[in-house]
Amino acid sequence: MDFNETGKRIQDLRKLRFHNRASFAKALQTSDENIKRIESGKGLPSIDLLIKISTLLEASTDYILFGNLMDATDETSTSLIRLQQQLSPAGKKALHNIAHEIYNLEKG
Known part of the structure; x- marks a missing residue:
């Protein structure tokens, strides 16, 4: 795990x-x-703080620590995250379902 990348x-x-x-x-x-x-990469959050960060930023601890899953720093992902944050709970669920369908289509 790279502390700088996690930070x-x-x-x-x-x-x-x-x-x-x-x-x-x-x-x-x-x-x-x-x-x-x-x-700044000079340390890691405690487990309790990591969970709070994960919850507050709506990102998995796996992504925060290791960068697994999507790269949330590219322009398209950033735009999707911003849009998702403005949706109602029903809108978020609909967006998730649409993304899941697109994934299934691409997966074949």
């Missing part, structure tokens, strides 16, 4: 949802300095 993934996802690191830290009930340390 960059957290930072990239955080920038999609929060205006700044201070508001993110406040929502996580931790210090801005702790988030800065994590995002």
Whole structure:
């Protein structure tokens, strides 16, 4: 596991949802300095903080730590994440179903 890459993934996802690191830290009930340390690759979050980060950023812990699944930093993925965040719960479910159908079609 690359601490720098983990920190960059957290930072990239955080920038999609929060205006700044201070508001993110406040929502996580931790210090801005702790988030800065994590995002700069100088350490990893505790298990409890990782779960909070995962929940708040709506990203799996697997993606946050290892980068598995989709690359949430490319332009198309970023755009989809922003759109998804603005949908109602029913809209999110519909988007998921559509994406699943497209996946099944491409998989053959």
